[in-house]
Amino acid sequence: MAKVLTSREESYAQWYNDLVLKADLAENSAVRGCMVIKPYGYAIWEKMQRVLDDMFKETGHQNAYFPLFIPKSFFSKEAAHVDGFAKECAVVTHYRLKNDPDGKGVIVDPDAKLEEEYIVRPTSETIIWNTYKNWIQSYRDLPILVNQWANVVRWEMRTRLFLRTAEFLWQEGHTAHATRQEAIEETETMLKVYAKFAEEWMAMPVVQGYKTANERFAGALETLTIEALMQDGKALQSGTSHFLGQNFAKAFDVTFANQDGKLDHVWATSWGVSTRLMGALVMSHSDDNGLVLPPKLAPIQVVIVPIYKKAEELERINEVVDGLVVRLKSLGISVKYDNDDKRKPGWKFAEYELKGVPVRLAVGPRDLENGTMEVARRDTLTKEIMPLEGIETKVQQLLNDIQENIYKKALDFRTAHTTKVDDYEEFKRLLDEKGGFFLCHWDGTPETEERIKNETKATIRCIPMDAPEEEGQCMVTGKPSDRRVLFARSY
RNA sequence: CGGGGUGUAGCGCAGUCCGGUAGCGCACCUGGUUUGGGACCAGGGGGUCCCAGGUUCGAAUCCUGGUACCCCGACCA
Structure with missing residues (x-):
């Protein structure tokens, strides 16, 4: 097979870059530090979102949306928070362009300078706590359990696709509680949600723990984290959950009347995971042949490739496969039948391997004669011939096996390292x-x-x-x- | 923000040292043969050589300035 990727041994960084590009996950854009997430990559992110979103809902949260822009004055209200983010904020100073009087193009209209500059959110604590102030009067208004799916901007010195980009997609949960204890429990609950997602869906073992003071989120009293180990022996912080104490409540004067009628500051948490998880996913399982995706997050779980010489053969294969596709779908398996005549089987094999499709089925004239199919699994790169009869349940089992196997492989690697x-x-x-x-x-x-x-x-x-x-x-x-x-x- | 590298066809690159009017592979188009691991043959199309200025009869090539991206570091999810 033609090598399209740099090997991990040769250069891990280059391998990662090649893989993200060649597997059609994302590419660099015309904007420095910002990437274009391509449809195949975005499909994986959407699956992640769906699963996480369900988990958030199950733990009592609702989604909402807050502005992209944050008044500079809000931002500076919590001292530690400013220190943490000031160096990487994009700032909006004007609200209008005009034609360049000296010639071509447009310039910023100097007459359209904003009275107060806006920060493009690097995270939303400040705008959210400024808002929560109006939502909370009494203990009866608590807890507030809100999440938002959003983009944020952090002007990073150096960027890498998915792992660190100037703009990235994430979710940020922001909760308000009547007691310290309840807020701490929330912080822990959400970390557990992240850990469960990482291990059971991404097949990526994580260590759960507390950050040291140095590594804590700017403005948090405690930061909990899930840490994963990548194949090159480096750690990747994959999700964080913060106990914010009363810091933001005090900064934004958010108080509530407790059951004794006394005013107290609200207790807060925030928690987030980002498109960085895409990087974690790539680096946890993939190999020199391309992406290896956990079946639970793979946009395409099973691809079927027909092998034929004449149009009549393809028609016969189509008949067999059409029925199988229906049976697979009825088991909740996402399947693609690639009978595109413009590509040949060998090309398709390589392509779906590169894209990490967990299971590939091939059907040719021999199989039609024997009532079989060739079943290939991506994680082990092994192939076997199986009877067509009842193959859908075999495939379903195989997907489960692959999910378990890649988790175990990653866990063994971590244990060994x-x-x-x-x-x-x-x-x-x-x-x-x-x-x-x-x-x-x-x-x-x-x-x-x-x-x-x-x-x-x-x-x-x-x-x-x-x-x-x-x-x-x-x-x-x-x-x-x-x-x-x-x-x-x-x- | 420091150090290094690279901008030439959609993609990957050669050509730059030593100036003479742009080439290779893949992809694309047409026709045919093919199809169980990225097919082959024949023909064809496609370029402001990153930008601006300069030197020169002549610049992808030399000089000056700019710009973009990548990699390594410092900073961070």
Whole structure:
């Protein structure tokens, strides 16, 4: 087969880029740092959205929509929040263009300068809390459980398709609660939703944990995260859920009367996942032949390719396949019958492999004679001949097997690349030689964390939720530590 | 924002050192033979050589300035 991708070994970054482009997921646009998500890539995102949206609804949330533009003054009300985002905000200063008096084209009309500039939202906490202020008077108005699907803009220095783009699509949940406890529970619930989505739909194992103070969201008291391990041994933060305490309520003066009639500030959370998940999906499972998609998120789960010489043969194949398509669809399987005469079987095989279609069925004259089909699975690249009779249930089972298998494969990889290390020199050595996750003792100080980051480029991805208590000594300072934390180099 | 690289047909590239009027592969169009892992043969169409200025009889090629994108770093989801 013609190699269309750079191999992972040759250059992981180039492989990723080639794959996103060649599998028709996305491409760079005329706008610096902004991508075009192509129909096939967007179809995957839509599946992600649908599943997540259902999960949000099941946990009691409703969707709403807030403005793209945020008055600069709103933005600056929460000090930590400003610090976190100020350096990467796009700003709208004018509202009109006019013809260039000196010639061709248009210029910004200097007479149309805005009284107050708008920030293009990098996240919506400020506009939302300014709004919630009007929605909340009493404990009876709480909780507010709202999510929005939106685009946001963060003017990044360096961008990579899906992993970091100047504009990206995401969802942001913003909730308001009467008690601290309830808000904390919400934060945890939503992290669990993300973890479940990552593992059961994306087939991507994640570590759930707490961010250290350094890595926390700007304005949060606690940030929970799911961290996934990519095939090149780097971590990818794949979703975050923040306990915001009363910070935004105080900044925007959002109070409510509790059951005792006393005024209190509202407790807040926010949580989000973005199109970055697309990058995570690509880097979790794919190989040098192309994309490998989990069946549960694949836009096309089964593709059927006819093999024929004459038009009469195709007609006979069509008859057989048409019935099968109906049976597969009735099982809820998304199937594409590609009997396009302009492409040949070999071309189609390669194309659907590149695009990560989990199962491919091929039917030719031999199969018509024998009452069989050739069944090929993308994850293992294996093929077998199966009887046509009852093949739809076999295919359904196969899709489940593939979903499980790629999860297991990713989990095995993570297990093999998660190392307990107690010695700092060994940590540095293994970080270069092996990569992956490292479980190490840390003295809990931002200074030590910073030092490790500067010296090794590894950061604390999280303090895992399930980390067992374990007496130990910080690998750098030797000071006491009561549990191991998760280190890695990351995207 | 620093370092490196690249802009030539829809895509991938050669040609640039050493100036002479643009080429290869894929894709596309026509016809035929093909079709169980990216088919083959024959014919054909397609270019402001990133932009602007300069040098020259003549610039894809040399000079000056600009611009866009990619990769590596610092910053971040």
